[in-house]
Amino acid sequence: PALTSCSQVKRALLALTIPLEALQAVKTRMLQAMHRGLSRQTHAQATVQMLPTYICSTPDGTEKGDFLVVELCHSQVRTLWVNLPGNGNQSIQEMYRTFSMPEDIMKGTGEALFDFIAQCVQQFLTGIGSSQHRFSLGFVFPFRCRQTQLDKAELISWAKNFSCSDVEGKDVVQLLQLAINKLELYHVHVIALMNNTVGTMMTCSLEGKPCEVALIVDKGTNCCFMAEAQLVEMVEDTSGQMCINMEWGCFGDDGALSDILTPYDEHVDQESSNPGEKRFEKMVGTLYLGEIIRHVLISLAAEKELFVGSNVVVLRTKGVFQMQQILEIIESEQGMAEAKKALEALGLQPSERDCSRVQQVCRVVVSRAAALCAAGLAAVLSHMCQSRELEQLGVNVAVDGELYHSCSRFKEILQNVTELLAPECAVTLLPSVDGTGRGAAIVTALSLRLADQRHEVNQLLAPLRLSRANLEHVQALMRQEMELGLGRETNATASVRMLPTYVCGTPDGTERGEFLALDLGGTNFRVLVVHVAEDGIHMASKIYIIPTAIMQGTGEELFDHIIECIMDFQQKQDLMEQVLPLGFTFSFPCQQLGLDKAVLLSWTKGFSVSGCVGQDVAQLLREAAQRKQYLGLKVVAVVNDTVGTMMSCGYDDPKCEIGLIVGTGTNACYMEEMCNVDTVEGDQGRMCINMEWGAFGDNGCLDDFFTHFDQLVDEKTINVGKQSRFEKFISGMYLGEIVRHILLALVEKQLLFHGKPCPKLQTKDIFQTKFLSTIEMDGLALQEVQTILQDLELHASFKDSALVREVCQTVSLRAAQLCAAGLAAVVEKMRENRGLARLAVTVGVDGTLYKMHPHFSRHLQQTLRDLAPNCAVTFLQSEDGSGKGAALVAAVACRGAEP
Ligand code: ADP
Ligand code: MG
Numbered sequence: 001p002a003l004t005s006c007s008q009v010k011r012a013l014l015a016l017t018i019p020l021e022a023l024q025a026v027k028t029r030m031l032q033a034m035h036r037g038l039s040r041q042t043h044a045q046a047t048v049q050m051l052p053t054y055i056c057s058t059p060d061g062t063e064k065g066d067f068l069v070v071e072l073c074h075s076q077v078r079t080l081w082v083n084l085p086g087n088g089n090q091s092i093q094e095m096y097r098t099f100s101m102p103e104d105i106m107k108g109t110g111e112a113l114f115d116f117i118a119q120c121v122q123q124f125l126t127g128i129g130s131s132q133h134r135f136s137l138g139f140v141f142p143f144r145c146r147q148t149q150l151d152k153a154e155l156i157s158w159a160k161n162f163s164c165s166d167v168e169g170k171d172v173v174q175l176l177q178l179a180i181n182k183l184e185l186y187h188v189h190v191i192a193l194m195n196n197t198v199g200t201m202m203t204c205s206l207e208g209k210p211c212e213v214a215l216i217v218d219k220g221t222n223c224c225f226m227a228e229a230q231l232v233e234m235v236e237d238t239s240g241q242m243c244i245n246m247e248w249g250c251f252g253d254d255g256a257l258s259d260i261l262t263p264y265d266e267h268v269d270q271e272s273s274n275p276g277e278k279r280f281e282k283m284v285g286t287l288y289l290g291e292i293i294r295h296v297l298i299s300l301a302a303e304k305e306l307f308v309g310s311n312v313v314v315l316r317t318k319g320v321f322q323m324q325q326i327l328e329i330i331e332s333e334q335g336m337a338e339a340k341k342a343l344e345a346l347g348l349q350p351s352e353r354d355c356s357r358v359q360q361v362c363r364v365v366v367s368r369a370a371a372l373c374a375a376g377l378a379a380v381l382s383h384m385c386q387s388r389e390l391e392q393l394g395v396n397v398a399v400d401g402e403l404y405h406s407c408s409r410f411k412e413i414l415q416n417v418t419e420l421l422a423p424e425c426a427v428t429l430l431p432s433v434d435g436t437g438r439g440a441a442i443v444t445a446l447s448l449r450l451a452d453q454r455h456e457v458n459q460l461l462a463p464l465r466l467s468r469a470n471l472e473h474v475q476a477l478m479r480q481e482m483e484l485g486l487g488r489e490t491n492a493t494a495s496v497r498m499l500p501t502y503v504c505g506t507p508d509g510t511e512r513g514e515f516l517a518l519d520l521g522g523t524n525f526r527v528l529v530v531h532v533a534e535d536g537i538h539m540a541s542k543i544y545i546i547p548t549a550i551m552q553g554t555g556e557e558l559f560d561h562i563i564e565c566i567m568d569f570q571q572k573q574d575l576m577e578q579v580l581p582l583g584f585t586f587s588f589p590c591q592q593l594g595l596d597k598a599v600l601l602s603w604t605k606g607f608s609v610s611g612c613v614g615q616d617v618a619q620l621l622r623e624a625a626q627r628k629q630y631l632g633l634k635v636v637a638v639v640n641d642t643v644g645t646m647m648s649c650g651y652d653d654p655k656c657e658i659g660l661i662v663g664t665g666t667n668a669c670y671m672e673e674m675c676n677v678d679t680v681e682g683d684q685g686r687m688c689i690n691m692e693w694g695a696f697g698d699n700g701c702l703d704d705f706f707t708h709f710d711q712l713v714d715e716k717t718i719n720v721g722k723q724s725r726f727e728k729f730i731s732g733m734y735l736g737e738i739v740r741h742i743l744l745a746l747v748e749k750q751l752l753f754h755g756k757p758c759p760k761l762q763t764k765d766i767f768q769t770k771f772l773s774t775i776e777m778d779g780l781a782l783q784e785v786q787t788i789l790q791d792l793e794l795h796a797s798f799k800d801s802a803l804v805r806e807v808c809q810t811v812s813l814r815a816a817q818l819c820a821a822g823l824a825a826v827v828e829k830m831r832e833n834r835g836l837a838r839l840a841v842t843v844g845v846d847g848t849l850y851k852m853h854p855h856f857s858r859h860l861q862q863t864l865r866d867l868a869p870n871c872a873v874t875f876l877q878s879e880d881g882s883g884k885g886a887a888l889v890a891a892v893a894c895r896g897a898e899p
Contacts, residue, residue, distance in 0.1 A: 008300065008303045008305045009300060009305050009357055009360075012296055012299065012300060012361070013360060013361070013364050015262045015263075015264075016262060016264075016292075016296070016361075016364045016365060016368050017364060017367075017368065018260050018368060018371055018372070020420065022259070022260055023371055023372075023374070023375045023417065023421060024375075024421060025259075026257070026260070026372065026375040026376075027375045027376075027378045027379045027382070027421050027422075028379075029251075029256045029257075030048070030248070030251060030375065030376050030379035030380075031379045031382065031383060032256075033046065033047055033048040033251055033256060034048055034050060034246070034379060034380075034383055036048070037049050037050030037246070038050050038227070038231055038232055038233060038234070038244075039233055040233040040234065043233070043234055047250045047251055047252065047253045047254050047256070048246055048247065048248050048250060048251050049144075049245075049246070049247040049250070050232075050234075050244050050245075050246055050247075051144070051145075051147065051195075051244065051245045051246075051247060052147060052232055052234055052235045052242055052244060052245075053147060053150075053194060053195065053198055053224070053242065053243045053244065053245050054147055054148075054149055054150040054235075054242065055150065055194065055198055055242065055243040055443060055446070055447070056229070056240050056241060056242050056243075056450070056799075056802075057240075057241070057446060057450060057798075057799045058201070058202070058205045058210035058211065058212060058226065059202055059205050059210075059442050059445070059446050060754070060797070061086070061087065061205075062086050062449070063084050063086065063442055063445035063446055063449060064084050064085065064086030064445065065083070065084060065086075065136075065445060065448075066081065066082070066083050066133075066135065067081070067082050067083075067084065067135070067136055067137070067138060067441040067444045067445055068080065068081060068082075068121065068125075068135045068136070068137040068138070068188065068441075068444075069081075069082065069137065069138045069139075069140060069437050069440040069441050069444070070117060070120070070121060070137060070138075070139050070140065070176075071139075071140035071196075071436060071437060071440065072117070072139075072140065072141055072142065072143075073098075073142075074160060074161070075100060075101050075103075075106070075161070076098045076099060076100050076101055077098070077099045077101055077116070077117050077120045078096060078097070078098045078099075078437070079096060079097050079098075079099070079120055079121055079124035080094060080095070080096040080437040080438075080440075080441065081094060081095045081096070081124070081128055081130070082094045082437070082438060082441035084441060084442065084445050092438060094437065094438065094441075095128055096437060097120075097123075097124050097127065099120045099123070101116065105164075106161055106162050106163070106164065107162075107163050107164065108164060108165070109164060109165050109166060110164045110165055110166040110167035110170070110175060111166070111179075112164070113164045113167070114175045114176055114178070114179035115179050115182070117176060117179065118176070118179035118180045118182065118183050118185070119183070121137070121180060121183075121185065121188065122183050122185060125185070125188075132187050133187060134187050134189065135187055135188045135189070136189055136191045136192075136444050136445075136448050137180075137188055137189060137190045137191065137444065138190075138191070138192045138193075138194065138440040138441060138443055138444030139172070139173065139176055139190055139192065139193045139194070139440075140193075140194060140195070140196055140199065140436055140437075140440045141153070141172055141193055141194070141195070142160075142195055142196050143155060143156075143157070143158060143159055143160075143162070144156040144157060144159070144247065145172065145193070147193070150191070150192045150193070150194075150447050151173045151190065151191050151192055151193060151447075152171055152173060152174075152193075153171060153172055153173055153193045154169055154170060154171055154172070155167050155168050155169065155170060155172050156168070172193065173190050173193050176190050177189070177190045191444060191447055191448060191451075192440075192443050192444045192447045194440060194443050195222075195224070195245045196216070196222075196436045197214050197216055197222045197223065197224040197245055198214065198224050198243055198245065198439065198443060199436045199437070199438070199439020199440045199442075199443065200214040200215075200216060200224075200398045200399075200400045200432045200436065200439055201213065201214035201224055201225075201226075201243065201398050201439065202438075202439035202440075202442040202443055202446070203398065203432050203433070203438045203439040203442065204396060204398035204430040204432050205396075205442075209396060210226075210396070211396040211397070211398045211430060212225055212226040212384070212395055212396065212397075213225040213226075213377070213380055213381070213384075213395060213396070213397040213398070214397070214398040214399070214400070214432070215373065215377060215397055215398070215399045215400075215401075215404075216399075216400050216401050217284060217285070217286075217369070217373055217399070217400075217401040217402075217403045217404050217410075218285070218286060218400070218401035218402055218403065219285050219286050219287040220249055220278075220281050220285045220287065221248065221249055221280070221281050221284045221285050221373065221401075222245070222246065222247060222248060222249060223246045223248050223376060223377065223380060224243055224244060224245045224246060225243070225244060225246070225380050225383075225384060226241045226242070226243055226244075226384075226798075227241060227242055227243070227244045227383075227384070227387070228241060228387045228388065228781055228782065229241050229242045230778075230779055231387055232244065240782065240798065240799065240801075240802030240805075241782065241798050241799075241802070246380075248280060248376055249278045249280055249281030249285070250277065250278055250279075250280065250281070251279070251280035251376070252279035252280045253276065253277055253278070253279055257279050257280065257283070261279070261283075263295075263299070264292050264295040264296050264299070265279075265282065265283060265292065267295040267298075268282055268288055268291045268292055268295060269282055271291070271318060272288075280372065280376070283368065283369060283372055284369045284372055284373055286323040286401075286402055286403050289323065289326060289365055289366060289369060289403075290319065290320075290321035290322060290323060290325075290326060291318065291319070291321075292365050293321050293326065293358075293361055293362055293365050294315055294318075294320060294321055296361050296365070297312075297315055297358065297361065298312070298315045298316070300357070300361075301315065305357070306350075306354050306357060306358070307343075307348050307349070307350060307354055308351075309349065310347075310348045310349050310350075311347070311348075312348065314346045314347055314348065315346075320346055321342070323402060323403075325338070325342045326362050326365075326366070327406055327407055328342075329342065329358065329359055329362045330359070330362050330363055330366055330407065330409055331406070331407060331408065331409070335359050336352075336355045336356060336359060339355040339356075339358045339359050339362075340355045343355065343358065363409065366403070366407060366409060366410055367409065367410075367413055369403065369410070370409070370410040370411075370412075370413035370414045370417070371413055371417050373414055374413065374414050374415075374416075374417035374418040374421060375417070375421055377397065377414070377418050377422075377427075378417075378418050378421035378422035378425075379422075381393065381395060381418070381422040381425040381427060382422050382424065382425065384425075385422075385424050385425055387781060388781040388782070388783040389781045389783060389784060390424075390781075390783055391424065392424055392425070392426065393424065393425045393426070394425075394426045394428075395425060395426070395427055395428070396427075396428045396430055397427055397428065397429050397430065398430050398431075398432040399414075399429050399430065399431060399432060400431070400432040400433075404431065405431060411429070414429065415427070415429055453751055456749060456751055457746070457751055457803065457806075460742070460745060460746065460749070460751075461742070461806075461807070461810050463705075463707040463708075464707060464709070464742075464810050464811065464814050465810065465814070466705070466814060466817055466818070468866070470705065471817055471818075471820070471821045471863065471867060472821075472867065474702070474705070474818060474821035474822070475821040475822075475824045475825045475828075475867055476825075477696075477697075477701050477702065478496070478693070478696060478821065478822045478824075478825035478826075479825040479828070479829060480701075481494055481495055481496040481696055481699075481701065482496055482498060482691070482825060482826075482829060484496070485497055485498030485691070486498050486672070486676055486677055486678055486679070486689075487678050488678035488679055491678070491679055493699070494699075495695050495696050495697060495698040495699040495701065495725075496691055496692065496693050496695065496696050497589060497601070497690075497691070497692040497695065498672075498677075498679075498689050498690075498691055498692075499589065499590065499591060499592060499640075499689065499690040499691075499692060500592055500677055500679055500680045500687055500689060500690075501592055501595075501639070501640060501643050501669065501687065501688045501689065501690050502592055502594055502595040502680075502687065503595065503637075503639070503643055503647070503687065503688040503889055503892070504674075504685055504686065504687050504688070505685075505686075505892055506646070506647060506650035506654065506656065506657065506671070506892075507647060507650050507651045507888050507891070507892060508654070509651070511532050511651075511888060511891035511892060511894075512532055512533065512534070512891070513531075513532055513581070513891055513894060514529065514530070514531050514532075514578075514580055515529070515530045515531075515532070515580055515581050515582065515583060515886075515887040515890045515891060516528070516529055516530075516566070516570075516575075516580045516581070516582040516583070516633075516887075517529075517530055517539075517582065517583045517584075517585065517882075517883045517884075517886040517887045517890075518562065518566070518582065518583075518584045518585060518586075518886070519585045519587075519641075519882040519883055519886070520546075520562070520584070520585065520586055520587070521585070521586055521587025521588050521605065521607075521641060524543045524544075525543070525544050525545070525546045525562075525565070526541050526542065526543050526544070526882075526883065527541065527542055527544065527565055527566055527569040528540065528541035528542075528883040528886075528887070529541075529569075529573055529575060529580070530883060530884060530886075530887030532887060532888070532891050537651065537884055537887075539880070539883060539884065539887075540573060541880075541883060542568075542569050542572070544565040544568075546558075546561065550609075551606060551607050551608070551609065552607075552608050552609065553609060553610070554609065554610050554611055555609055555610060555611035555612040555615070555620055556611070556624070556627075557609075558609045558612070559620045559621055559623070559624035560624050560627065560628065562621065562624065563621070563624045563625050563627075563628045563630055563633075564628070566630075566633070567628070567630060570632060575632075576632065578632070579631070579632050579633070579634055580632070580634070581634050581636045581890045581893075581894055582633060582634060582635050582636060582637075582890065583636065583637045583639055583644075583885075583886030583887050583888075583889050583890035584617070584618065584621065584635060584637065584638045584639065584886060585639045585640070585641055585644050585882040585883070585885065585886040586598065586617055586638050586639070586640070587605075587640060587641035587642075587661075587665075587667075587882070588600060588601075588602070588603060588604055588605075588607070589601040589602055589604070589690075589692045589695075590617065590638065590640070590690075592638065592690075593616075595636070595637045595638070595889070595893055596618045596635055596636055596637055596638060597616050597618060597619075597638070598616060598617050598618060598638035599614060599615065599616050599617075600612050600613050600614065600615060600617055601613065604665065604694075604724065605664055605665055605733070617638060618635045618638050621633070621635055622635060636890045636893050636894065637886065637889045637890045637893055639885060639886045639889045640667070640669065640690045641659075641661055641667070641846065641881065641882045641885075642659035642660065642661050642667045642668055642669035642690055642691075643659055643669050643688055643690060643885060643889065644659070644878075644881045644882045644883075644884070644885020644886050644888075644889065645659040645660070645661060645844045645845065645846040645878040645881030645882070645885055646658060646659030646669055646670075646688065646844045646881075646885070647659075647844075647881070647884075647885040647888040647889055647892070648844065648878045648879070648880065648881040648884040648885040648888060649842065649844025649845075649876045649877075649878045649881070650844065650888075651884070651888055652876065653842045653844075653874075653876055655840060655841055655842040655874070656841075656842040656843070656844045656876060657670060657671040657830070657841055657842070658670040658671075658823075658826060658827070658830075658841060658842070658843040658844065659688075659843070659844050659845075659846075659878075659881070660819075660823065660843050660844070660845045660846075660847075660850075661845070661846050661847045662730065662731060662732070662819060662845070662847035662849045662850040662856070663731065663732055663846065663847030663848050663849055663850070664731060664732050664733045664847075665694050665724070665727050665731045665732075665733060666693070666694055666726070666727050666730045666731040666819065666847070667690070667691065667692060667693055667694055667727075668691050668693050668822065668823065668826060669688050669689060669690045669691060670688070670689060670691070670826050670830060671686045671687070671688055671689075671830070672686060672687060672688075672689045672830075672833070673686055673833050674686060674687055676833065677689065691826075693726055693727075693822055694724045694726055694727030694731070695724055695725070695726065695727070696725065696726035696822065697725030697726050698724070698725050702725055702726065702729075705729070705818075706725070708745075709738050709741040709742050709745070710728060710729065710738065712741045713728060713734055713737045713738050713741060714728055716737070716764055717734075726818070726822065729814065729815060729818050730815040730818055730819050731815075731847075731849065732769040732847070732848060732849040733769070734769075735769045735772055735811055735812060735815055735849070736765065736767040736768045736769040736770075736771060736772065737764070737765065737767070738811050739767050739771075739772065739804075739807055739808055739811050740761060740764075740766065740767040742807050742810075742811070743758075743761060743767070743804065743807060744758075744761055744762070746803065746807070747761070751803070752800055752803055752804075753794065753795065753796065753800055758793075758794055759793075760792055760793040760794065761792070761794065766792060767792070769849060770848075770852070771788060771808075772808045772811070772812050772853065773849075773852050773853045773854060774788060775788060775804065775805050775808045776805065776808050776809055776812060776853070776854050776855060777854050778854060782798045782801045782802060782805075783798075785801035785802075785804060785805055786798070786801050789801065789804065809855075812853060812855065812856055812859075813855075813859055815849075815856065816855070816856045816857075816859035816860040816863065817859060817860075817863045819860055820859070820860045820861075820862075820863035820864040820866075820867060821863070821867060823843070823860070823864055823868075823873075824863075824864055824867035824868040824871075827839060827841060827864070827868050827871040827873055828868050828870075828871065830871075831868075831870060831871055837870065838870050838871070838872065839870065839871045839872070840871075840872045840874075841871065841872075841873055841874070842873070842874040842875070842876050843873060843874070843875050843876065844876050844877075844878045844881065845857075845875055845876065845877055845878060846877070846878045846881045846882070850877075851877060857875065860875075861873070861875060
């Protein structure tokens with residue numbers, strides 16, 4: 001400190017020292033620049049380009065085989081053979097060779113350049129006596145490219161002394177492959193192109209501990225990291241993660257660094273070959289640090305603070321300070337002596353004080369570079385932590401470059417300042433050695449492995465992915481089954497029962513009165529009182545438990561229990577004095593013989609109560625009331641939940657003539673012309689038909705779409721065989737199970753969880769349908785998927801999590817599309833019935849799957865628009881359709897009954 005007594009020197013050193021608050025600001029601006037680079041709107045103008053690399057995974061150590069790498073360097077082509085043993089990155093074998101490139105090639109035609117590179121590959125292969133077996137080649141191409149796949153990259157512009165004609169705008173992977181083919185090296189396939197930064201990241205990934213960031217501090221500087229792919233807006237298909245090559249050297253080209261730039265930086269910039277560009281790199285890269293120091297010395301010498309009496313004209317020569325000398329001045333024990341040596345070599349006669357000042361300048365310039373790198377790195381780490389919605393992030397950072405490897409001061413500052421600026425991240429810096437070559441081989445191996453896996457995954461999921469033609473076929477089949485269900489002769493054999501409901505009108509708003517309602521067959525059993533008044537519908541309800549023993553007991557027990565619940569409810573609601581009309585929402589398939597006469601056809605959804613099938617459930621309820629000597633009961637309507645849903649939405653929207661349920665099960669109802677309903681007398685007006693479409697396909701007509709996974713799910717249900725085929729494709733009770741079976745198959749094929757057995761995943765219903773909703777949520781970080789899976793004792797990597805998400809998406813998409821195909825048949829039939837060119841109709845919908853899943857309703861509506869383009873279908877979510885709807889059916893019935 002005593003040495004800086006002179007104010008001019010002090011001022012120079014101060015200008016080059018960035019206070020912590022300013023570094024904090026640099027970090028913030030780097031974060032902003034990153035966001036601009038990632039966003040679709042601002043990407044084109046962004047200084048930090050954030051280029052997608054299409055590398056979507058870090059290695060897991062199982063990468064295996066022989067690989068070739070070709071690296072285009074400053075004035076060389078480097079070829080490399082690497083053998084990866086597949087046991088982590090331990091005993092890697094490699095051989096390499098460098099070929100220097102004639103100057104004229106670098107400025108000649110593109111064809112000549114790629115021919116030259118291909119010849120290098122050929123000579124190298126001959127040299128190592130390679131066989132003719134297939135080689136996958138990774139191409140390290142350190143120029144800016146517009147990459148659209150791992151093996152597709154158009155050169156944007158040359159740099160670093162290269163200016164070959166006819167390459168810009170072309171796919172360089174293809175150009176290299178063509179040149180290789182010209183030499184008849186047909187066994188060499190270029191399968192990946194990458195930037196050098198990525199390779200560094202790859203080599204430092206150890207087994208079980210991925211390295212997700214790489215930092216290069218060499219002649220230039222750059223950084224790459226694993227980003228959440230959904231934030232990479234430049235890439236359409238966004239799921240999982242992708243490595244982003246930041247190209248952060250250009251940070252500050254828009255003035256973002258102007259408050260910390262010194263006059264020395266301005267001089268360096270002006271004397272460079274690209275003034276105004278790469279401002280960050282020019283403060284950090286070793287190509288520039290010597291130059292910054294030179295300009296500081298020029299200025300101090302001019303102010304007579306240094307080298308008094310020496311001729312300082314030598315300082316005007318560019319590049320007189322080599323990085324090596326600077327490192328020795330800073331690092332070595334005899335730093336002062338090294339400074340003296342270096343200065344004397346330039347013909348200066350430095351005093352003791354000069355040497356010490358030069359040493360200080362060197363230190364401060366290198367320290368600033370380290371602090372700026374740390375600010376950039378802190379931005380990257382904080383971005384990762386935030387985008388993964390973590391409170392803390394542990395991360396490994398691979399670092400390569402001369403400055404890092406041989407300067408302990410740089411290392412220390414980088415580590416400490418990063419910790420200060422990103423305290424939420426625990427960072428481990430890992431030195432990378434020859435990241436580029438080995439890393440490129442690992443990327444190549446990885447992409448080969450991923451491509452194979454992708455192929456297998458696609459094959460596995462293919463039967464679940466339905467084409468437009470498939471869906472049209474399902475629609476046609478549904479239409480056919482509907483006709484069969486409506487026909488008097490064919491009804492008995494149709495898989496879609498098309499049950500008449502005796503509900504002949506939707507509400508018109510004039511309904512009034514107080515009603516009781518029961519809701520049985522949903523998740524809960526409820527009793528309600530519903531008051532339909534001028535100012536709307538008011539209700540009160542209470543949930544009652546139906547014990548499993550009763551769900552699987554006798555009819556008498558069940559209906560006695562129901563009456564007890566009603567009595568309890570009436571008592572609590574103070575309604576004992578009145579006899580209220582009761583609507584009974586009974587969500588099981590019934591053959592209705594009148595509005596208040598419903599013969600149960602079969603139990604579903606976990607109920608199997610004896611002595612009920614074939615009986616009128618309204619009568620069973622009345623008999624139970626008699627047994628209990630309870631007289632306050634007047635059953636006026638038995639209502640299916642689909643009908644209740646339609647009615648309750650119909651109260652708000654008169655166009656609502658369809659009801660749809662997608663919850664535990666799935667079903668639909670709609671208003672059909674009486675003349676088409678052969679199973680009920682009369683041809684006037686319309687009647688609501690309860691389709692019971694869950695059973696669609698039970699006659700085998702959907703067998704083409706029944707996958708191995710559907711079969712496994714079906715085998716474990718209480719109604720094995722052909723019951724409820726359509727329902728088992730679509731509804732909440734089954735989707736999680738389908739996913740679970742697909743995951744098991746993926747584990748078995750070693751495509752998931754490293755193929756490690758997952759005992760917990762063997763448990764039925766462990767993977768609930770609500771997980772699909774969470775996992776598929778937009779913008780959910782993979783980390784959260786990981787957490788969900790962790791709760792199931794599934795230890796998922798990011799890649800695993802992305803795959804699980806893809807499986808969920810596939811299963812829920814299929815469900816929504818099949819549901820749409822069914823609905824398309826319904827709306828098209830209604831449109832034809834009415835002889836309309838266009839039908840406008842509303843569907844009242846209920847069911848937690850429909851309501852809670854983030855994409856189900858959108859996919860349903862989109863597919864429906866596609867399949868039934870002449871119908872304008874609006875969807876209205878019902879609120880408590882089962883309760884409100886049953887009361888409304890009763891009310892509509894009472895309305896009709898009045899004189
Ligand atoms: P029900 O059809 O029995 O009347 P619901 O409409 O509430 O009852 O549906 C319940 C079903 O919804 C459950 O079987 C479950 O599979 C599914 N489910 C529950 N929560 C969610 C969710 N968040 N996302 C998707 N499905 C869900
Ligand atoms: Mg329900």
